[in-house]
Amino acid sequence: MTDHVLVEADGGSRGNPGPAGYGAVVKDEATGEVLAERKAYVGIATNNVAEYGGLIAGLAAAAELGASTVDVRMDSKLVVEQMSGRWKVKHPSMRPLNAEAKELAARFSRVRYEWIPRAENSHADGLANEAMDAGKQAEAPKKTVKQDRVSPVGWTGATGTPTKLLLVRHGQTAMSVEKRYSGRGDVPLTEHGKQQAAAAAKRLGAMEGLIVDGEAAPIIASPLIRTQQTAQAIADALGGRVETHPGLIETDFGDWEGLTFKEAMDRDPEFQTSWLSDTSIAAPGGESFDGVHRRVRKARDELIANYGGRTLVLVSHVTPIKALLRMGLDAGPSLLFRLHLDLASLSIVEFYPDGNASVRLVNDISHLS
Numbered sequence: 119m120t121d122h123v124l125v126e127a128d129g130g131s132r133g134n135p136g137p138a139g140y141g142a143v144v145k146d147e148a149t150g151e152v153l154a155e156r157k158a159y160v161g162i163a164t165n166n167v168a169e170y171g172g173l174i175a176g177l178a179a180a181a182e183l184g185a186s187t188v189d190v191r192m193d194s195k196l197v198v199e200q201m202s203g204r205w206k207v208k209h210p211s212m213r214p215l216n217a218e219a220k221e222l223a224a225r226f227s228r229v230r231y232e233w234i235p236r237a238e239n240s241h242a243d244g245l246a247n248e249a250m251d252a253g254k255q256a257e258a259p260k261k262t263v264k265q266d267r268v269s270p271v272g273w274t275g276a277t278g279t280p281t282k283l284l285l286v287r288h289g290q291t292a293m294s295v296e297k298r299y300s301g302r303g304d305v306p307l308t309e310h311g312k313q314q315a316a317a318a319a320k321r322l323g324a325m326e327g328l329i330v331d332g333e334a335a336p337i338i339a340s341p342l343i344r345t346q347q348t349a350q351a352i353a354d355a356l357g358g359r360v361e362t363h364p365g366l367i368e369t370d371f372g373d374w375e376g377l378t379f380k381e382a383m384d385r386d387p388e389f390q391t392s393w394l395s396d397t398s399i400a401a402p403g404g405e406s407f408d409g410v411h412r413r414v415r416k417a418r419d420e421l422i423a424n425y426g427g428r429t430l431v432l433v434s435h436v437t438p439i440k441a442l443l444r445m446g447l448d449a450g451p452s453l454l455f456r457l458h459l460d461l462a463s464l465s466i467v468e469f470y471p472d473g474n475a476s477v478r479l480v481n482d483i484s485h486l487s
Contacts, residue, residue, distance in 0.1 A: 141245025372404025
């Protein structure tokens with residue numbers, strides 16, 4: 119958990135109003151490490167609307183990281199002065215955005231706003247321009263299939279074409295049979311695990327929308343053998359190919375790798391009790407759940423940047439899949455301990471360009487029966 123973060127945000131419009139997008143980056147205030155990036159195309163809007171969008175996205179990301187104090191840096195004098203309370207919000211279209219940003223800011227113990235020259239805000243500005251470029255490219259060719267790809271969640275207020283993630287957990291391994299901590303240990307599927315992977319592949323092969331114009335949806339997996347084998351079964355069913363993303367790898371359980379829960383408890387009773395109650399604590403020599411969440415969020419953002427508005431098949435592990443569902447639900451870290459995911463299960467979450475999300479399926483194993 120990072121207590122003090124820096125949020126840099128920006129937005130732009132090519133026409134004012136015109137095609138608009140925003141960008142935001144969250145950094146560790148002490149080290150400058152990038153903890154999260156956000157960008158989205160918002161359609162036809164003004165610069166000010168896009169700039170508020172960047173601020174809202176940045177504050178939301180900081181809240182997800184568990185920050186307690188935030189320094190916001192923007193090159194929008196209007197947004198900085200309005201959020202600082204020195205300027206009134208006169209335009210009716212700005213009032214709801216200002217109110218939303220203030221509601222998010224109230225989650226922190228302190229938020230400080232600072233105006234900076236545009237040259238010092240190049241990271242967020244670059245993200246905003248990437249969002250506008252992607253939005254321009256996506257609009258024309260996707261009009262013919264828009265009806266199929268936009269989910270019927272208009273009552274939620276979500277807008278735009280979502281990126282739909284089909285989340286598949288790998289099949290059974292010898293480690294899962296014995297209920298041992300299985301993180302970075304590279305173990306293959308058992309024969310039963312291969313059967314589970316084949317069943318999941320058959321399920322996805324029968325789903326609509328995974329093959330468009332003869333092209334299979336991208337299939338992206340953790341680099342470990344058990345996920346690669348599961349992903350390859352899906353690729354064979356869809357006629358696609360498997361890509362690898364390191365951000366989807368399982369938690370590093372460090373010294374507990376290969377141990378059962380009881381063996382780890384016998385070895386480190388007090389430490390494991392603390393680990394189970396505080397997601398910022400890492401296993402000895404390993405990785406904290408907070409660290410996994412940040413890693414998976416970055417992976418999600420990269421995938422949306424590359425494949426925004428498409429359906430993706432992600433083959434991963436328990437903790438990364440829970441992290442993605444947690445983001446979709448806007449839930450706290452307790453979800454990690456309250457949500458069960460079976461081997462070879464299917465979950466589905468959609469992320470919208472306006473920051474909304476919709477969890478549509480969790481832990482479906484009907485294909486295994």
